[in-house]
Amino acid sequence: MAFLALLALGAVVLGIGVGSVFIPPADTCRIILNRLFGVSLPESIDPVYPGLVTEMRMPRVFMAFLTGAAMSLGGTVMQSVLKNPLASPYGLGISAGAGLGAALVIVTGISGGILGAFLLPAVSLLFAVVTVVLVIGISARLDRGMSNTTIILIGMVLSLFLNALMSMLATSSPEHAQRINLWQLGSFSMKEWRQVQILLPVVLLCLAVFLFCAREMDVMTFGEEQAEALGVNLKVLKWVLTGTVAVLTGSAVAFVGIIGFVDLIAPHVVRKFFGSSHRRILPASALFGGTFMVLCDLAARTLVPPKEIPIGAITALLGAPFFLYLYFAGRRRR
Amino acid sequence: MLQVEHLRCGYGGEPVIKDLSFSVAPGDRLCVLGPNGCGKTTLLRAVSGLLPAQGKVTVCGEALSKLSRKKSAQKIALMSQMSSVYFSYTVYETVMLGRYAHMRQGLLAGEREEDRKLVLESLRRTGTLELKDKLITELSGGQLQRVFLARTFAQDPQIILLDEPTNHLDLKYQLQLVEDLKDWARQGERCVVGVLHDINLALAFANQILLLDEGRAVAFGKAEEFDLSLISQIYHVDVEQYMRSSFQRWEHASSPQAKL
Numbered sequence: 209m210a211f212l213a214l215l216a217l218g219a220v221v222l223g224i225g226v227g228s229v230f231i232p233p234a235d236t237c238r239i240i241l242n243r244l245f246g247v248s249l250p251e252s253i254d255p256v257y258p259g260l261v262t263e264m265r266m267p268r269v270f271m272a273f274l275t276g277a278a279m280s281l282g283g284t285v286m287q288s289v290l291k292n293p294l295a296s297p298y299g300l301g302i303s304a305g306a307g308l309g310a311a312l313v314i315v316t317g318i319s320g321g322i323l324g325a326f327l328l329p330a331v332s333l334l335f336a337v338v339t340v341v342l343v344i345g346i347s348a349r350l351d352r353g354m355s356n357t358t359i360i361l362i363g364m365v366l367s368l369f370l371n372a373l374m375s376m377l378a379t380s381s382p383e384h385a386q387r388i389n390l391w392q393l394g395s396f397s398m399k400e401w402r403q404v405q406i407l408l409p410v411v412l413l414c415l416a417v418f419l420f421c422a423r424e425m426d427v428m429t430f431g432e433e434q435a436e437a438l439g440v441n442l443k444v445l446k447w448v449l450t451g452t453v454a455v456l457t458g459s460a461v462a463f464v465g466i467i468g469f470v471d472l473i474a475p476h477v478v479r480k481f482f483g484s485s486h487r488r489i490l491p492a493s494a495l496f497g498g499t500f501m502v503l504c505d506l507a508a509r510t511l512v513p514p515k516e517i518p519i520g521a522i523t524a525l526l527g528a529p530f531f532l533y534l535y536f537a538g539r540r541r542r
Numbered sequence: 543m544l545q546v547e548h549l550r551c552g553y554g555g556e557p558v559i560k561d562l563s564f565s566v567a568p569g570d571r572l573c574v575l576g577p578n579g580c581g582k583t584t585l586l587r588a589v590s591g592l593l594p595a596q597g598k599v600t601v602c603g604e605a606l607s608k609l610s611r612k613k614s615a616q617k618i619a620l621m622s623q624m625s626s627v628y629f630s631y632t633v634y635e636t637v638m639l640g641r642y643a644h645m646r647q648g649l650l651a652g653e654r655e656e657d658r659k660l661v662l663e664s665l666r667r668t669g670t671l672e673l674k675d676k677l678i679t680e681l682s683g684g685q686l687q688r689v690f691l692a693r694t695f696a697q698d699p700q701i702i703l704l705d706e707p708t709n710h711l712d713l714k715y716q717l718q719l720v721e722d723l724k725d726w727a728r729q730g731e732r733c734v735v736g737v738l739h740d741i742n743l744a745l746a747f748a749n750q751i752l753l754l755d756e757g758r759a760v761a762f763g764k765a766e767e768f769d770l771s772l773i774s775q776i777y778h779v780d781v782e783q784y785m786r787s788s789f790q791r792w793e794h795a796s797s798p799q800a801k802l
Contacts, residue, residue, distance in 0.1 A: 288629075433620075434622060437590055
């Protein structure tokens, strides 16, 4: 775990340092320490660097880290709750809901009012959470036991439905279609401290909720009947956990768009190295997801400068082979 | 200790269990017998509170329907037929999960000394102590079955419900399991209700027998007074003939001529 934390720290420093202007890691560290703890800066540092680091790079890298952490935490929790290694927050309709919300704001072009620039994230978060509540609510209606298969199925049906609505919106106003499309691909550009200030407490709070339920999640991975027989109140727990996942991943998606794949692979990678106990894999998957996302973002903005590759494409591009390698390497050993 | 009165339950449509009543006293080992589909598993699920049911189930003097999940898990444990495992916990971690109902919830509330002691004792009891640090995904079916059994012991309930616990176990562990459960029930005021398919094993295990057919009790009473011919009737096979022929083969195998 300490190794993973170091790795995360290294990735963050690297992510802040590398870009159109390269800032040496030592200088990056000095500037970060200066901004966070007031450590004085040596005069050898280029006077342009501090502004670049604190106003452009740091918020971007922090947002990437927080988003990665949020998505992989959400994935880890959903896989345990649904006892399905392929489950993800997106399967609950979070991406579809958030996407529809964002598309509505873009197409109608309504202004933010008091929310200002936060109108779009706010609406898409709202849509994401409402979608999850709908999925769980309908599942509970149809099936009193709220079984996993019902939840997965309803999540899928509702996702497809909302996606169809969004496609219709996009085609009905072609002038907005590109913006909707870009939003969907996700991006960390133009991120500000204000967004970090909102996402950071959300991630920490949700992590605390998950850690509080760590033992329950351990029990749940053995199946619903066994969990109940061991004394877990499944219904309540499912509501609490999926609700928290909705808020967590919904907030991340609302700010940066739909970035897939980390939520799916991070839990698997982390379980490979840390076993299955949630007390270990929850913090580990947050660290891993954050690190992975920072590196992906780094690749996204440096591979073909000055263009930026959509981050969602990078996560899948790097993630898919990596995941296959891990999966089949593990298989061969068995 | 466990009282079931006019139990009626199922999965929508025609009830699987139709008006069933019986009771189990401290120290009892009740074996539930009956052909496939007669409602044995459904009965265990209803008695452990996993399946909503009509009628009344009383556990240690308290109505089951009034108990919270955690409270009922402290009194009654169910070991279901084995499911597959996807996540790689160690054997020790898996058995420790049996302590869930007794642990306080929270970030810092960890396992206490008594939890660890009970987990080790349960591991020893089921012969899985040396597997302690192995991953459950690496175990054989029989080993996994014993680990789940250890988890059930670690849950430290008053009543254990077992659904075909001898599946996957070899003969040695089957017999050992029966002895273990008898010991367990004898110590303190506890009882075991088990679904076993092997008639011989059932007779070795139980002091009470409940014979089910189509959701109703055909017979319920002391094992030594149990009319074995009922089994032939319910299962539509000649059990006596089967037993006799297999016994004759044993006799033949151990006779002096066979050894020559």
